[in-house]
Amino acid sequence: AIYVIVITGYSTVQNAVKAMKLGANDYISKPFNEDDIIIAVRHAFQTIDDYETTTQ
DSSP, X not given: OOOOEEEESSOOHHHHHHHHHTTOSEEEESSOOXXXXXXXXXXXXXXXXXXXXXXX
16 A cells, blocks of 8 residues: 655645645645654554555
């Protein structure tokens, strides 16, 4: 499974919507803090783990 986290310095609602429609799973705009990244990565691992569990 692939989990895409977009991190951008040019955040707009239109860009966020487009990224999600194109397959991004998470969208983080700058400036961000360490907790934002940690939460996104934990969510990615949990989502991938859930996917792999249900497809076995």
